[in-house]
Amino acid sequence: MTDRTQEEKRMPKAYWINTFRVITDQGRFAAYAELAGPAMEAAGGRFLVRGLPARAFESGVVERTTLIEFPSVDAAVAAYDSPAYQEALRALGDGAERDVRIVEALP
Numbered sequence: 001m002t003d004r005t006q007e008e009k010r011m012p013k014a015y016w017i018n019t020f021r022v023i024t025d026q027g028r029f030a031a032y033a034e035l036a037g038p039a040m041e042a043a044g045g046r047f048l049v050r051g052l053p054a055r056a057f058e059s060g061v062v063e064r065t066t067l068i069e070f071p072s073v074d075a076a077v078a079a080y081d082s083p084a085y086q087e088a089l090r091a092l093g094d095g096a097e098r099d100v101r102i103v104e105a106l107p
Contacts, residue, residue, distance in 0.1 A: 013105040014073040016045065016080075020064040021097040028095025035088035043079030045070050076102045 023029045040047070049067035056062050070076040079085055080100070 011072040011074075012107055014070045014076040015048075015103050015105060016040075016066070016068040016070060016076050017101045017103060018066040018068075019099045021061075021099060023064070023096045025093075025095035028092050032088050032092035032095065035091055036085060039082060039084035039088055040068050040079055042084060043070075043082055044075050045079055070102075073102055073104050 020029075037047070045068040047066070048069055049065060052064055053060065053062055068076075070079065080102075
């Protein structure tokens with residue numbers, strides 16, 4: 001086993017949670033989605049959830065949600081900072097209000 005593989009096994013996975021509070025420009029959103037998906041996958045991300053919730057309870061809001069699994073917090077942050085994802089953000093511009101969180105998985 002390589003040193004990198006051993007290190008990845010010790011580090012908890014991370015989850016990128018992205019909610020779109022408001023999409024004001026469907027064209028810009030579509031351009032973002034076309035670029036963001038490949039950028040996340042190229043950075044080691046694996047899409048687990050993408051779309052509207054089937055149900056929302058208590059203070060839940062029905063808003064487009066994306067959940068992406070990464071090997072680590074560092075990998076998720078690197079994906080956000082990557083030139084490919086930054087290009088996707090430029091394409092989105094002010095076309096949506098979002099909330100992005102990166103959360104470390106439980107051991």
